[in-house]
Amino acid sequence: MKNFTYQNGTKIIFGKDTELQVGSLLKEYTNKVLFHYGGGSIKKTGLYDKVVRSLREAGIDFVELPGVKPNPRVSLVRKGIEICRKNNIDFILAVGGGSVIDSSKAIAAGVNYNGDVWDLFLGTPIKHNCLKVATILTIPAAGSETSSGTVITNEEGLYKRSTGHPKLRPIFSIMNPELTFTLPKYQTSCGIADMFAHIMERYFTNEANVDLTDRLCEGTMKAIIENALRLNNNPKDYNARAEIMLAGMVAHNGSLGMGRIEDWASHDIEHELSGIYDIAHGAGLSIVFPAWMKFVYKRNINRFAQFANRVFNIDININNLEETALAGITALENFFTEIGLPTRLSHVNIDDSHIEEMANKLVAHREHAGNFIEIRANEASQILKLAL
Amino acid sequence: MKNFTYQNGTKIIFGKDTELQVGSLLKEYTNKVLFHYGGGSIKKTGLYDKVVRSLREAGIDFVELPGVKPNPRVSLVRKGIEICRKNNIDFILAVGGGSVIDSSKAIAAGVNYNGDVWDLFLGTPIKHNCLKVATILTIPAAGSETSSGTVITNEEGLYKRSTGHPKLRPIFSIMNPELTFTLPKYQTSCGIADMFAHIMERYFTNEANVDLTDRLCEGTMKAIIENALRLNNNPKDYNARAEIMLAGMVAHNGSLGMGRIEDWASHDIEHELSGIYDIAHGAGLSIVFPAWMKFVYKRNINRFAQFANRVFNIDININNLEETALAGITALENFFTEIGLPTRLSHVNIDDSHIEEMANKLVAHREHAGNFIEIRANEASQILKLAL
Known part of the structure; x- marks a missing residue:
């Protein structure tokens, strides 16, 4: 820590x-x-x-x-x-x-x-x-x-x-x-992707010995998943709305990042996306984050396997942690899909024509994005291609 | 909520x-x-x-x-x-x-x-x-x-x-x-019982629809258990000390009680105990809390079964939730025992001679203690007898 x-x-x-x-x-x-x-x-x-x-x-x-x-x-x-x-x-x-x-x-x-x-x-x-x-x-x-x-x-x-x-x-x-009762489903779901991403930006860290904040992150993600699915059925469920509203605050009040090195590459890449295309930030994140995960998971397979197991209840395959890690990423994509969000650029009709532009803008005012793995133009471009 | x-x-x-x-x-x-x-x-x-x-x-x-x-x-x-x-x-x-x-x-x-x-x-x-x-x-x-x-x-x-x-x-x-490296083992463990109790005072509530704070409570308790056991083996483990120190703060900064009706009967009963006997507050709690749990669990067996399952990884017996609930209380006692704490009044050489006095003092300046179940002199006396 x-x-x-x-x-x-x-x-x-x-x-x-x-x-x-x-x-x-x-x-x-x-x-x-x-x-x-x-x-x-x-x-x-x-x-x-x-x-x-x-x-x-x-x-x-x-x-x-x-x-x-x-x-x-x-x-x-x-x-x-x-x-x-x-x-x-x-x-x-x-x-x-x-x-x-x-x-x-x-x-x-x-x-x-x-x-x-x-x-x-x-x-x-x-x-x-x-x-x-x-x-x-x-x-x-x-x-x-x-x-x-x-x-x-x-x-x-x-x-x-x-x-x-x-x-x-x-x-x-x-x-x-x-x-929040009157929020359209898509906007509700975009908000859910945003808060979920705020937690994942903190969760995927190379800092070891962060047990408590790991647990707080995992618990908050679990509560979000449960209540997001409830809202799918009934957007006027007060209790589910309350859980989601509280979770959005907890996700980004800073407490889940105590003692951790945070990442934020996915957010930064998404900012280039919504800067150019003016799509909803949450929809950008439900596209970019899974692509980022596929690009970086080998850096710390154990952490991605822990994510799969503790957030999505996927059994750990001790003999093939990579399988568990990948199953977690798939489960996240399925969750986003289930609440009506895009998980590919093609789902929002974005092609590869501005990928290099976005990748270059990402590093226009900074040396690199992210900490889990440092993301420069080349890496950003690969991540965006994984998201096509 | x-x-x-x-x-x-x-x-x-x-x-x-x-x-x-x-x-x-x-x-x-x-x-x-x-x-x-x-x-x-x-x-x-x-x-x-x-x-x-x-x-x-x-x-x-x-x-x-x-x-x-x-x-x-x-x-x-x-x-x-x-x-x-x-x-x-x-x-x-x-x-x-x-x-x-x-x-x-x-x-x-x-x-x-x-x-x-x-x-x-x-x-x-x-x-x-x-x-x-x-x-x-x-x-x-x-x-x-x-x-x-x-x-x-x-x-x-x-x-x-x-x-x-x-x-x-x-x-x-x-x-x-x-x-905290120089804290004797017993004092370390008393502190752990105290922070654990701060979470349980919030966790055992009749308020429904408190998913997120449930998860935050459960995650904090899990992190405490893991790291308390690490300190059993190595009191100079910086990372375990850091987790325990951070957990003690999270346990009582108020965030785990957001939207919940808290209890605090066990703390109040323990205050009578350490008021008279001058034992360590944490040791008093490791004695009183399990007794309180045995006295009240039937009020909300589901919540106690959830505690057993999510905090102590005990499988839920769907056909006998009471069995699961009781297994959770036993697991808590075993945890306290494993870190060197007493779980009975007899373990600290306290007999039944002041039980009625303590039970009466509990309600000397208040109508009742607790919210999960209202505890008056009669109930406090029964709880203290369960702790003998």
Whole structure:
């Protein structure tokens, strides 16, 4: 186990009707917020009205900035920064999924930065003060509700890049599983692939002697699988929605990575994919991750066999661990398929025409991706070909 | 799953040599601390000298208060409160195990309270400001290094009572597994029983649909069992020490109880036991918990069968779940025995002479203990008799 530092002070307010507390919770910190959200869905479901009423009741003034799209754009972030500066806003309320929260964090990071916010996604460290962020989560997926990171897409060149800082962790996050009842099946499943991938990025490590976090990762993946299959049958199963929502938070609050060297190559490769093709991040991950696994499993067959055995209940073939390891990868693909996700580029009509471009962009601002095995352009290209 | 609120902002600094950072970490908050510890062990191991050096290098003034004993006493807490008031101290550095940390938290809670600190352990809520606490942990057991609670013994009447408040969570906790190398085997095992019990107090719930936290509890218990047995063979196994230390924190940081109704009857009964007999808390738990399990398992045989199956790998006998449930309790007793712990009162030379007294004291300041089944004097007496 590696030495590590861990801190995550985000307050979770979890359960039915908790969104009604947003005004009184905010009142402890501020009298004015940027109310940042996506499109019409929170208006259709009535969440918008509930939030506005709660803000008004608590006497919280707000400026609205709707329009966040999946794979959130730096142009809207720049607009948000201008609004906050002009209106002296020091707190952002994000109501939505990971894209809205990430957009909010980027605005929070950019307001007091003396330069273009995109710099912060290209390596300039965040040393200045950031605005505070709180969230009402509507899509369990990104884990951004308690994480310190944000991922933004720059439309010029279609680069998708991340940054992060502990001060970008939300002050509080409201999580009501009922708010996810109306999520379409595909979007639910994309969220499940995203949280599952967040765990696997931590699970596949060369660091030895990480028994406890192995078990926590495995247990979280098992709970996700069980409850994802329940949602397949009944999307309004409160208990299954609650388990998935909680799992999305646990998957990315940092606790599953304590003492481990994390990987993140699959995420980085997927960012190139959704940067160019604008597919859902979760769908990109359900395609890229199995391909990455096939490319790297020989580096640590024991770990992949353990994954197969403990997460998918596959018996270990002691005389042929490779068989067990491969069965685990197949089981993961079957799980993704069962919940309606693509597992090949061809399933989303992507051919090989941009593979070299994506592979080269992957290393445009970094030496390599990943840690389990270092992934450079050549390796990325092979992984993407395995995903065709 | 129940609605819940969760927040734990304690910063964990984990790994080799991390105690050397204590001065610079404190410097961010204060220039003067109460340096609170137990007896000679931190002097013998050299930890005392390292701490003093780090404090001096950072320019942190300190007043020492040694003398914390296992089952820490309110008399020393009162002394600490006086020292802090007299010296205008607003930060307490606890160097030791749960007893030292709990004593520090009690002092932190008492300094600004206008009355006797024991009131806070008898139901007076903590509404005033508390001092800040940070810890260097030397005994993985109580989980007090990130928890919000503290347990103190009042010598007058030998009452052992707890209180807690989110503001009593330590600001930071330094956890170096090497500092636990010198712990005697019995003390190591008592700590293991304590953390295991912290998980079981959360695990045995009547709340349904708690899949994820079930899995997290089960995974943490499995990791504890594996590594406890490793320490049986080699007490200087860094990796096993690290797993146990991390598990002790996870067991009691609150995350395993998210959305669950917790029990705590076994802890409360054990507090009566160690209140009167001054035995180690962990040894009391390895005696009381199996007895409590035998008394209550019929309330939810499925849950006890799941425990047997998922924690101790016992096959489920679908035609006789009670058999599986009982096998799980036996497996737990065997585990405790294997790591050198008592599982009967007779193993620590306690007879039935104070059973009624303990059973009555249990409900002296509360209506009942526990939630899985409500435990009053009559039930407590039966449980203690099962433990003879």
